[in-house]
Amino acid sequence: xxxxxxxxxxxxxxxxxxxxxxxxxxxxxxxxxxxxxxxxxxxxxxxxxxxxxxxxxxxxxxxxxxxxxxxxxxxxxxxxxxxxxxxxxxxxxxxxxxxxxxxxxxxxxxxxxxxxxxxxxxxxxxxxxxxxxxxxxxxxxxxxxxxxxxxxxxxxxxxxxxxxxxxxxxxxxxxxxxxxxxxxxxxxxxxxxxxxxxxxxxxxxxxxxxxxxxxxxxxxxxxxxxxxxxxxxxxxxxxxxxxxxxxxxxxxxxxxxxxxxxxxxxxxxxxxxxxxxxxxxxxxxxxxxxxxxxxxxxxxxxxxxxxxxxxxxxxxxxxx
Amino acid sequence: xxxxxxxxxxxxxxxxxxxxxxxxxxxxxxxxxxxxxxxxxxxxxxxxxxxxxxxxxxxxxxxxxxxxxxxxxxxxxxxxxxxxxxxxxxxxxxxxxxxxxxxxxxxxxxxxxxxxxxxxxxxxxxxxxxxxxxxxxxxxxxxxxxxxxxxxxxxxxxxxxxxxxxxxxxxxxxxxxxxxxxxxxxxxxxxxxxxxxxxxxxxxxxxxxxxxxxxxxxxxxxxxxxxxxxxxxxxxxxxxxxxxxxxxx
Ligand SMILES: Cc1cc2nc3c(=O)[nH]c(=O)nc-3n(C[C@H](O)[C@H](O)[C@H](O)COP(=O)(O)OP(=O)(O)OC[C@H]3O[C@@H](n4cnc5c(N)ncnc54)[C@H](O)[C@@H]3O)c2cc1C
Ligand SMILES: Nc1ncnc2c1ncn2[C@@H]1O[C@H](COP(=O)(O)O)[C@@H](O)[C@H]1O
Numbered sequence: 001x002x003x004x005x006x007x008x009x010x011x012x013x014x015x016x017x018x019x020x021x022x023x024x025x026x027x028x029x030x031x032x033x034x035x036x037x038x039x040x041x042x043x044x045x046x047x048x049x050x051x052x053x054x055x056x057x058x059x060x061x062x063x064x065x066x067x068x069x070x071x072x073x074x075x076x077x078x079x080x081x082x083x084x085x086x087x088x089x090x091x092x093x094x095x096x097x098x099x100x101x102x103x104x105x106x107x108x109x110x111x112x113x114x115x116x117x118x119x120x121x122x123x124x125x126x127x128x129x130x131x132x133x134x135x136x137x138x139x140x141x142x143x144x145x146x147x148x149x150x151x152x153x154x155x156x157x158x159x160x161x162x163x164x165x166x167x168x169x170x171x172x173x174x175x176x177x178x179x180x181x182x183x184x185x186x187x188x189x190x191x192x193x194x195x196x197x198x199x200x201x202x203x204x205x206x207x208x209x210x211x212x213x214x215x216x217x218x219x220x221x222x223x224x225x226x227x228x229x230x231x232x233x234x235x236x237x238x239x240x241x242x243x244x245x246x247x248x249x250x251x252x253x254x255x256x257x258x259x260x261x262x263x264x265x266x267x268x269x270x271x272x273x274x275x276x277x278x279x280x281x282x283x284x285x286x287x288x289x290x291x292x293x294x295x296x297x298x299x300x301x302x303x304x305x306x307x308x309x310x311x312x313x314x315x316x317x318x319x320x
Numbered sequence: 321x322x323x324x325x326x327x328x329x330x331x332x333x334x335x336x337x338x339x340x341x342x343x344x345x346x347x348x349x350x351x352x353x354x355x356x357x358x359x360x361x362x363x364x365x366x367x368x369x370x371x372x373x374x375x376x377x378x379x380x381x382x383x384x385x386x387x388x389x390x391x392x393x394x395x396x397x398x399x400x401x402x403x404x405x406x407x408x409x410x411x412x413x414x415x416x417x418x419x420x421x422x423x424x425x426x427x428x429x430x431x432x433x434x435x436x437x438x439x440x441x442x443x444x445x446x447x448x449x450x451x452x453x454x455x456x457x458x459x460x461x462x463x464x465x466x467x468x469x470x471x472x473x474x475x476x477x478x479x480x481x482x483x484x485x486x487x488x489x490x491x492x493x494x495x496x497x498x499x500x501x502x503x504x505x506x507x508x509x510x511x512x513x514x515x516x517x518x519x520x521x522x523x524x525x526x527x528x529x530x531x532x533x534x535x536x537x538x539x540x541x542x543x544x545x546x547x548x549x550x551x552x553x554x555x556x557x558x559x560x561x562x563x564x565x566x567x568x569x
Contacts, residue, residue: 100462103450112532180459
């Protein structure tokens with residue numbers, strides 16, 4: 001019996017979120033008193049796989065396959081290894097891949113599934129997990145009653161615990177797959193910090209007034225090594241690309257630090273940011289609802305405040 | 321080609337969520353019900369596709385798993401432009417239960433494309449679309465932000481972490497859609513509302529399906545402590561607090 005964790009890489013490298021997932025799997029396996037298996041699909045070098053040992057990985061299964069598999073094939077590989085390793089719980093990240101594949105894995109394994117789980121289970125027998133519902137307005141405890149469980153983990157909710165371990169890498173035999181869907185072309189967002197993985201997010205709303213004003217926002221993001229984001233009207237207006245839209249109908253983010261600049265704090269926007277550890281709001285209206293969600297607030301005009309803020313962080317970063 | 325759009329009936333997104341006193345259920349009194357925002361966009365796109373190519377797309381069906389009180393939401397889908405509707409007479413217990421009901425309800429129908437939203441705004445399950453695809457043994461593409469149909473080939477754009485991909489899938493397929501799929505949701509016209517009354521809304525009974533998870537309790541998220549206001553003239557103080565007090569930079 002075991003816990004199976006499916007992990008992703010980008011160009012053969014793991015991100016912080018991967019280590020978080022592995023650490024989670026390792027602690028979950030300990031709670032359940034079972035072993036841990038990790039599945040990595042794609043071309044990842046031994047050394048990179050061995051780096052997972054820092055967080056408790058011991059047995060890593062590598063399928064050096066082309067990653068552009070379709071959802072059905074992914075699900076069949078993951079559920080196949082789950083069956084082979086008698087997995088009690090299958091864990092994936094609550095990202096786009098997890099959302100696409102975990103439900104299929106659950107059906108294949110006749111497992112109950114809960115997505116976007118917050119942290120470790122509250123209880124393991126019965127198996128009870130926490131998650132947010134009603135787009136962040138409610139916290140629920142859910143019992144999964146099936147013998148096998150599939151969960152996707154919300155980013156930044158579990159933390160990382162070091163637990164050095166030796167890693168054995170085992171190569172899985174190549175699979176023959178007849179994809180049902182074909183990728184015609186891929187457009188990669190280049191160079192910048194990805195919103196889904198960022199520790200710091202700098203986000204602008206309609207209070208930024210015009211797309212030209214984004215230059216200073218990008219400067220602040222640059223100084224902080226942050227990803228940029230925006231409210232829905234900003235992306236609807238075409239001021240910023242759609243992938244930056246945060247909120248109930250956009251992306252849900254959970255960074256350590258979120259800057260809401262000229263964002264009023266509508267409930268649909270808060271739905272996307274309420275899991276952020278710390279929220280800083282800048283708004284000229286002291287009554288703006290964003291201040292009820294923020295930890296730190298600055299009341300003032302962004303045209304004036306934003307450049308000064310960037311200067312202040314530059315000073316801090318340079319150590320004077 | 322026939323398109324099925326799966327519609328989840330959810331409380332309006334601005335609703336304050338209240339619970340029964342034992343915190344075991346949601347108190348739905350006074351709630352305004354709407355079509356789940358993504359499902360509304362999926363329906364809108366299906367209607368746009370049919371309008372653009374009526375020879376290719378014969379019928380759009382809206383389906384929901386819900387009790388009779390979900391019917392006004394289905395009627396709205398009909399008023400927007402769906403041709404007919406199906407209600408499976410059951411309240412969803414978990415994603416597996418809902419997906420099983422949907423699978424059973426359409427087993428004798430012939431759909432070429434099923435559109436689901438990426439998640440419902442009430443329970444945020446993000447599961448029904450993928451489960452339905454697996455139960456039907458159909459291909460699926462998730463996080464779809466655009467869809468076009470050329471003959472029998474379905475071209476979609478999907479978001480991936482850090483980019484996007486243009487994909488091709490055949491029929492039948494399940495498309496799990498998100499932002500971008502349509503710009504603004506279709507609003508029913510007066511004429512649409514009138515004709516919706518005459519359109520067919522079929523009610524089918526639920527089948528046995530064992531839910532595999534259930535909610536034990538609800539709680540309000542922890543209250544945030546009051547916001548600390550920093551003087552706009554002293555932003556060094558903000559940088560200092562984020563560094564030494566909040567320890568996030
Ligand atoms: C079904 C549905 C789903 C939705 N989903 C989302 C979603 O996912 N994400 C989302 O963001 N919204 C969403 N919305 C929209 C949401 O309701 C709000 O309309 C939106 O979030 C407001 O965006 P904003 O804060 O940028 O703009 P506004 O509400 O216009 O706020 C602008 C703010 O900037 C301030 N301001 C103006 N000028 C300055 C200045 N010079 N300096 C400092 N401050 C200034 C103003 O005081 C104001 O508070 C959704 C709505 C619906 C109905
Ligand atoms: N009760 C339901 N009836 C019909 N479709 C549903 C129902 N619940 C969820 N769906 C569909 O599945 C999608 C994802 O929902 P969920 O998995 O509940 O987050 C929704 O956007 C709908 O398209």
